[in-house]
Amino acid sequence: MFISILSRLTTQKTGFLKENVKLVTNAIQNHYRFLNSQVVKFTIQTDNNLGQTISYRYTLDDQNNILSKEQRDFYEENGYLIVKNLLSKDYLDRYINRFNEYATGQLKPRPDLLLQKELATKSENIDEQSLYKIGELYADDVLFGYCKHPRILDYVQCMVGPNIMAIHTMLINKPPDRGTKSSRHPLHQDLHYFPMRPADRIVCAWTALEKITKENGCLVAIPGTHKGKHLEHDYPDWEGGVNKFYYGIKDLSVQDARVHLEMEPGDTVLFHPILIHGSGVNRTNGFRKAISCHYAPAEAEFIDVCGTIQEKLADEIMTIFLKKYGTIEIEMDYATLWKLRARKVRGIGEYKL
Numbered sequence: 001m002f003i004s005i006l007s008r009l010t011t012q013k014t015g016f017l018k019e020n021v022k023l024v025t026n027a028i029q030n031h032y033r034f035l036n037s038q039v040v041k042f043t044i045q046t047d048n049n050l051g052q053t054i055s056y057r058y059t060l061d062d063q064n065n066i067l068s069k070e071q072r073d074f075y076e077e078n079g080y081l082i083v084k085n086l087l088s089k090d091y092l093d094r095y096i097n098r099f100n101e102y103a104t105g106q107l108k109p110r111p112d113l114l115l116q117k118e119l120a121t122k123s124e125n126i127d128e129q130s131l132y133k134i135g136e137l138y139a140d141d142v143l144f145g146y147c148k149h150p151r152i153l154d155y156v157q158c159m160v161g162p163n164i165m166a167i168h169t170m171l172i173n174k175p176p177d178r179g180t181k182s183s184r185h186p187l188h189q190d191l192h193y194f195p196m197r198p199a200d201r202i203v204c205a206w207t208a209l210e211k212i213t214k215e216n217g218c219l220v221a222i223p224g225t226h227k228g229k230h231l232e233h234d235y236p237d238w239e240g241g242v243n244k245f246y247y248g249i250k251d252l253s254v255q256d257a258r259v260h261l262e263m264e265p266g267d268t269v270l271f272h273p274i275l276i277h278g279s280g281v282n283r284t285n286g287f288r289k290a291i292s293c294h295y296a297p298a299e300a301e302f303i304d305v306c307g308t309i310q311e312k313l314a315d316e317i318m319t320i321f322l323k324k325y326g327t328i329e330i331e332m333d334y335a336t337l338w339k340l341r342a343r344k345v346r347g348i349g350e351y352k353l
């Protein structure tokens, strides 16, 4: 079903006219119809050193041979892979400086850049303590440079294939905890947010912009859970609440097997969207910054999440979207919202808004 929610866009905020929105929506549908007609068939069989045929499911053959066999096997088995020192300090400084320009008000954000405040500082002005997350990084050339970085894309291609879209982008600044623990991110699976499939061809790249440890709230993951199912999620029942959209897995029984992903600046973890992961409280006096991008193939299938376990979150995200852009009526659904936000970063089928 294409039309599930009637949404409203504003001319002032987006600069779109009603007719243009319709044209854009049609163009996106045609674009994905074109890409879907060219779906790449992914090979999942290869030989191991003993001459036996083994199956790889989560990584692709014949991409750019950048993954060593050990790295590939590790990702297949655990659902994540840390690549040490992938980005140099110049790049990290560039992203941190850009964050600081927004946090200090030196730079005015484009209307489509999302500046999100931490729950504990909701009523405060934007500064380094309150500015928790910058989203929709395509609205900033410097930050979007991360999503297009060839060193990142060379690894991403091993999971996604040659035609790559950036589907979800964030710079996350976890501030020192003020006793509320509100910057914790409950254990979740990222697929819960995404209306595209197949899950095995989606991957997140998450790069430490500074040293990230257990004390300042590193990522935690449960290795091997990418082989499981997409589980039911909801807001956790935490005293003091939880940040907007921080859904966690309901009734999770395997908490004890978690590992802490401590990382040096420039280290990058790639992880599967069904891997169960989250992050802890920042118990230090410093900030914990990371930048991330989720990627999917340009040929991905967009699904209708109505009637699925994703519907509640999708409705919540659509409601926020409508509130932000509210005056012209257009027809829009959750999948189209994600198509509008996706940007082609490598390969064929370039689509520019």
Ligand SMILES: O=C(O)CCC(=O)C(=O)O
Residues within 6 Å of the ligand: 172, 174, 185, 190, 219, 277, 278, 279, 290, 292
């Ligand atoms: O950076 C964090 O603290 C958590 C990020 C995360 O879990 C995610 O992006 O899915």
